[in-house]
Amino acid sequence: MTASPTSNRTPDHPIERFFLDRWAPRAFSDATITEAELLALFEAARWAASASNVQPWRFAYGLRGDDAFKAIADSLMSTNASWAPNASALVLVGAKITLVRGGAEVVNPTHAFDAGAAWANFAIQARISGWETHGMGGFDVAKARANLKISEDYALFAVVAVGKLGDKSKLPEALLVREVPSQREPLANRVGHGFFPA
Ligand SMILES: Cc1cc2nc3c(=O)[nH]c(=O)nc-3n(C[C@H](O)[C@H](O)[C@H](O)COP(=O)(O)O)c2cc1C
Structure with missing residues (x-):
């Protein structure tokens, strides 16, 4: 085994x-x-908590081989572009920056936080459903915006690759050595009783 x-x-x-x-x-x-x-993975994202329940997150997806997938893949930066287009789906994650309060359009201060919560639900449901996910900040925001015709009303945060684990020996050498689950900082470096650790 x-x-x-x-x-x-x-x-x-x-x-x-x-x-x-x-x-x-x-x-x-x-x-x-x-x-x-x-869509079942997005359904999990849909049920994430958000400030005032405005659900500011937005997802645009493509399935490998279709035009939307190509449009998202085209925005990936060099290293990500070498492996992520092998994924089964690519998802562009963003959020509506403003909300309407008292009849006025104001910045929603938690739009990024809420989109992060939704992506976490997505990634968790993916694991439950037998899929792997890999978030990428390494993409050209302007290119993604242009390719998918997304206005400046929306912040773009990440592209997520969704797929099944494959044969890592096919990765370029530089990525092959990194194809191992990472570790984490000790909890005390990130969590304090009444303070933020430096
Ligand atoms: C918002 C975000 C952006 C990321 N950007 C990239 C990226 O551009 N390229 C990449 O290979 N991995 C990227 N990652 C993956 C992280 O490096 C990875 O999640 C982190 O090292 C922790 O490892 P783990 O997810 O395997 O636990 C990103 C992850 C997140 C959440």
């Missing part, structure tokens, strides 16, 4: 193994994902 890729991860406090098993691979198989399978 082959060891789980995430068997190198151990929590400092007891948590569900599930959280350790989510990681961001770059080696994807040629699996296809159906629109129904992908």
Whole structure:
């Protein structure tokens, strides 16, 4: 039996193994994902919490081979462009920057926070449904905006690759050595009782 890729991860406090098993691979198989399978992942994102329940998150997706996929892939920066187009789907994640309050259009200060919560739900549901996800900030925002005709009313945060784990030996050498689940800072470096650790 082959060891789980995430068997190198151990929590400092007891948590569900599930959280350790989510990681961001770059080696994807040629699996296809159906629109129904992908929509189920967005359904999980839909139920994330958001300030005033405005649900500012927006997702634009493409399935490998279709025009939307090509439009998103075209915005990826060089290293990401070398592996992410093998994924089954690419998802552009953004959020509406403003909301209407008292009849006026004002900046929604938590639009990014809320979109992050929705992407986390998406990634968790993906794991539950047998899919892997890999978020990427390395994309050309202006190109994605132009390719998908998205106005400046929306902030763009990331492209997410969705797929099934593939053969990592096909990755370029520089990525092959990085194809291992990462570790984390000790909790005390990120969480303080009454303060933010430096
Ligand atoms: C918003 C965001 C942007 C990221 N950008 C990139 C990227 O451009 N390229 C890449 O290969 N990985 C990218 N990653 C993946 C992170 O490097 C990865 O999630 C992190 O190292 C933790 O590893 P894990 O997800 O495997 O646990 C990004 C992740 C997030 C959430």
